Amino acid sequence: MSQKIVSLTVRDVRFPTSVEQHGSDAMHTDPDYSAAYVLIDTDSGLKGFGLTFTLGKGTEIVVCAVEALAPLVVGKSLQEIVSDFRGFYRLLTSDGQIRWLGPEKGVIHLATAAVLNAVWDLWARAEGKPLWKLLVDMDPKQIVSCIDFRYITDVLTEEEAHDILVKAQEGKQQREDEMLKGGYPAYTTSCAWLGYSDQQLQQLCTDALQSGWTKFKVKVGADLEDDKRRCCLIRQMIGPSNTLMIDANQRWDVAEAISWVSSLAEFNPLWIEEPTSPDDILGHAAISKALAPLGIGVATGEQCHNRVMFKQFLQASALQFVQIDSCRLGSVNENLAVMLMAQKFQVPVCPHAGGVGLCELVQHLILFDYICLSANLHNRMCEYVDHLHEHFTSPVVIQDAHYMPPKARWNRKESNEEEVQSFGYKRFAFLKCCGLKVLSVWA
Ligand SMILES: C[C@H](O)[C@@H](O)[C@@H](O)[C@H](O)C(=O)O
Ligand SMILES: [Mg+2]
Numbered sequence: 001m002s003q004k005i006v007s008l009t010v011r012d013v014r015f016p017t018s019v020e021q022h023g024s025d026a027m028h029t030d031p032d033y034s035a036a037y038v039l040i041d042t043d044s045g046l047k048g049f050g051l052t053f054t055l056g057k058g059t060e061i062v063v064c065a066v067e068a069l070a071p072l073v074v075g076k077s078l079q080e081i082v083s084d085f086r087g088f089y090r091l092l093t094s095d096g097q098i099r100w101l102g103p104e105k106g107v108i109h110l111a112t113a114a115v116l117n118a119v120w121d122l123w124a125r126a127e128g129k130p131l132w133k134l135l136v137d138m139d140p141k142q143i144v145s146c147i148d149f150r151y152i153t154d155v156l157t158e159e160e161a162h163d164i165l166v167k168a169q170e171g172k173q174q175r176e177d178e179m180l181k182g183g184y185p186a187y188t189t190s191c192a193w194l195g196y197s198d199q200q201l202q203q204l205c206t207d208a209l210q211s212g213w214t215k216f217k218v219k220v221g222a223d224l225e226d227d228k229r230r231c232c233l234i235r236q237m238i239g240p241s242n243t244l245m246i247d248a249n250q251r252w253d254v255a256e257a258i259s260w261v262s263s264l265a266e267f268n269p270l271w272i273e274e275p276t277s278p279d280d281i282l283g284h285a286a287i288s289k290a291l292a293p294l295g296i297g298v299a300t301g302e303q304c305h306n307r308v309m310f311k312q313f314l315q316a317s318a319l320q321f322v323q324i325d326s327c328r329l330g331s332v333n334e335n336l337a338v339m340l341m342a343q344k345f346q347v348p349v350c351p352h353a354g355g356v357g358l359c360e361l362v363q364h365l366i367l368f369d370y371i372c373l374s375a376n377l378h379n380r381m382c383e384y385v386d387h388l389h390e391h392f393t394s395p396v397v398i399q400d401a402h403y404m405p406p407k408a409r410w411n412r413k414e415s416n417e418e419e420v421q422s423f424g425y426k427r428f429a430f431l432k433c434c435g436l437k438v439l440s441v442w443a
Contacts (some may be wrong), residue, residue, distance in 0.1 A: 002043070002077040002078075002079060002089075003042045003043070003044050003046055003078035003079065003122070003126060004042055004043045004044075004076070004078075005040055005041070005042055005074055005075065005077070005078070005122075006041050006042060006043050006060070006074065006113075007040070007041045007074060008039070008041075008066075008070040008073050008074055008115070008118075009038070009039045009173060010037065010038050010039075010066040010067060010070075010114070010238070011036070011039075011060045011063075012031050012034070012036065012037075012060060012063050013034060013035045013036075013037045013051075013059070013356075014033075014034040014056060015032060015033045015388055015391075016032055016057075016159035017031060017032055017033045017036065017181075017358060017383050018030035018031055018032050019427075021194075021195025021196060021381035022190075022193060023193060023354065023355070023385070023387065024193045024195035024219070024246065025193065025194050025196045025219045025221070025223030025248075025249040025250055026134045026194055026219065026220065026222045026249050026251040027221075027249040027250055027251055027309075027378065028055060028249065029057070029195065030056075030113075030193070031055045032055060032056035032265045033053070033055070033355055033356040033388060034053070034059040034062050034356065034386065035051040035052065035053055035054065035059070035244050035356055035357055035428045036051060036052050036054060036059055036062040036114050036278050037049075037050075037051045037113065037114075037120040038051060038066060038114045038115055039118070040052040040073070040118045040119065040121075042078065042094075042122070045251055046122065046125055046126060047122070047268055048118040048119060048120075048121040048123075048125065049118055049121050049124025050113075050114050050117030050118025050119070050120070050121055050331075051114055051117060051118075051166070051327070051357035051361075052110040052111065052114035053114045053118070053325075053327045053356060053358055054110065054286070055359060058107075059106050060403070061370075061441075062110050062111055064115050065101070065107050065108050065110070065130045066069060066111040066115060066414050067413075068108075068111070069092060069098070069108075069112065069115050070115075072091055072092055072095060073092075073115060073119070076166045076304050076310055078119075078122055078123060078126055080346070081122075081123075082121060082378070083171070084145075084146060084226070084281045085333060086145055086146060086147060086148050088119075088328060089116070089148050089333045089334075090132055090145070090150075091105075091116060092112050092116065092330075093106055093109075093112060093148070093330060094328075096331070099124050100133055101200070102162060103261065103304055104306040104330065105307075105333075106245055106305065106306070108381055109305055109306065109329075109330060110327060110328070112330045112331070113326070113328065113329065113330055113331045114326045114327070115330075115331075115332060116331030116332065116333060116360065117326065117327070117331050118232055119331075120134075120332045125420045130364065130405070130406040131332070131364040132363070132364035132365075132367040132368055132371075132405060132406070132408070135332070135368040135372070136172070136367070136368060136371050136372055140162050140165035140166050140169070140423040141162065142434060143165055143336060144158050144161050144162050144165070145163075146162065146332070146333050146336060147333060147334075147337045147340075148333065148334070148337070149161070149337070151240040151307070151308045151311070152307055152308065152337060153310050155311050155314070155315065155341060155344070156311075156337070156340055156341050156344055160344070161340045161378055162247075163339075163370060164340055164344065164373070165260060165340075165373070167342075168372055168373050168375060169372075170282055170375075171375060172371055175370060175371045175375060176198075176346045176349070176371050176385065178235075178368065178404050179367055179371060180405055181401050181442055182184075182400075182402060183399055183402030183404040183405065184363070184366055184367060184370060184381075184382055184402055184403045184405075184439045185215075185377060185380065185381045185382070185402055186214065186215070186361060186381055186382050186383070186384040186398060186401050186402055186403050187213070187215030187217060187243065187245065187352050187381045187382075187383060187384065187401075187402065188208055188213050188215070188216060188217070188385070188386065188401075189216075189217040189219075189247070189383055190204065190296035190384070190385050190386040190387065191203075191204035191205045191208050191216055191218075191219040191234070191387050192204075192216065192234060193219055194219035194220075194221075194222060198230065198233060200215075200227070201230060201233060201234065202233065202237065205234055205237045205238065205396070206237070209237070209238065212401045214238075214242070214243060214401060215242065215243040215244075215245070215381055215401070216234060216238055216242065216244055216245070217225050217229055217244075217245040217246070217247055217249070217273070217383070218234055218237055218244065218245070218246050218380075219229060219246075219247055219248075219249070220246045220247065220248050220260075220264065221247075221249060221251035221252065221260070222251070222275060222346070222384070224263060224411060225380035227246075227264060228263070229420055231244070231264055231267040232248065234267075236266070236365075237379055240268070243270050243318045244267060244268060244269050244270065245269055245271050245273060245299070245421055246261070246267075246269045246271070246272050246273065246380065247272075247273035247274060248260075248272065248274055249271065249273075249274050249299050250274045250275075250276060250277055250303070251276075252275055252276050253276060253277075254275075254276055254280070254283040255281075256288060257272070257276050257287050258287055258290040258291065261275065261287075261291055261296060262265070262290075262291070262294065262295075265294045265295075265296060268295070270292065270296070270297065270379070271296065271297040271298060271299040271320065271321050272296055272297075272298055273297070273298075273299040273300065273321075273323070274299075274302065274303070275287050275298060278300060278302075278303035279303075280306055281309070281311070281313055282316060282317050282318070284298055284300060284313065284316075284318035284319055285316040285317060285318035288316075288317060288318055288319065289349075290321060291329045293305050297319075297320030297321055298318065298319050298320055298321070299319065299320065299321035299323055299350065300313065300319050300321075301321075301322055301323030301324055301325060301328075301352055302317075302323055302325050302328060302352035302354070303328060303348045304325075304328065304329075305328060306329060306330070306334065307329070307334050307337045307338050307341070310322065310341060310342075310415055311341060312336065312402070314342065314345045314347060316340055318372050320345065320347060321348055321350045321379075322338065322339075322342040322347050322348065322349045323350055323351060323352040323383075324338050324339065324348075324349055324351050324362070324365060325351065325352045325353065325358065325362070326358060326361035327355075327361070328367060329354075332364075332365065335365050336368075337340060339365070339368070339369050339373055339408050340344070340373065343369075343373045343374055347375070348376075348378070348379050348380045348381075349369050349380065350368065350380060350382065350383070350385055351365060351366050351382050351383060352382055353382060353383040353384060353385060354383060354385050354389045355385075356387070356391075357388075357392070358383075358385075358393070358401075359382075359383075359385065359389070359396045360392055360395065360396055361382055362382060362383075362384065362387075363396055363405070363406070364406070366403070366404075372392065382403055382442050384398060384401075384403070391440055394406065415418065
């Protein structure tokens, strides 16, 4: 069957997370976790679901951008798209009248991600596999055929990428079995959003320790004395051997970042995340260099808007942890490019997932990264936040602080609408929202 795409619709979905300060940080003090939520319909009845993560009012603009891209998608068949996925990626990112808005950055790139995430979902459903499994089962040639290597061939050519993937085939089955059994290691950010009180932080940390969490991220950057007190509190609670990370969400200038983080070095953080402007590659390099003697790495990526930026971060040794994001970059296609470059530079990938739906999405990418690329778990972990999973028909499964791979197989022939919304790349069918309850209040 051709699976011709007959329509693409997009919804503005918002959650009032700011009311209880969930997701708050030094720059986003009142975030309402939101999504531009895309539905692709085909002539066969098969659907694809995709989203991009945004905050509150900004969602309106992303929705407009998705609508602007829709004519490039409607009328194409899934077969046509995936037989030249690189070409389709370029089509979406190179439109003569739209690319001026980016190119490949900002609102238009978030929209590209939402659309492509839905296309990947459609493909995974058509194959009857969760997305990670679709990727893991693809041969290296097919994987590289999805990637646009334009602007990165000075660091990674198609041939090199292919060789990296071929080399990593060894032990692949064993790693897949290992993941199915024990899952991929995760860390939690949910104990220590900036707007949480000390009491709340302590309670959440106690609960998290009891549930088996060993790696914790704390928001910092608004007030140094507050940061010292909160880091001290959490370090005391988790003990010296558990892992602590800190995240400033772009709050500082370069020199300020170095001195502020040096003052927090006694709490032994593994990384400082987004210490300064996400675009300041050389600034991040300076911070990395200054903090290396303290044993503190620099992590960034949630607002690193494309593969070219990641290329330069890697070339400049400006980051020690690559935080890919399934919605900031151009979906799976561009994330594959970044994971391959990270592998070449031997820098660990630790995906960003602080938002609605990001955990559900990015788990598929990190499973691919481990099984088909890195074969390494040292200093590698995927972020987890404990919010809004109830809005997904199949939320992520965390066991003993590990992401358990989605195992669903979707059989098109036996499906009904409920099943359609329950399997595949993700299952980001926000049932409650699509019932418009949340939408009508918050949109
Ligand atoms: C506004 C958001 O919650 C951010 O604070 C969040 O994505 C964060 O930077 C993270 O690393 O999870
Ligand atoms: Mg962050």
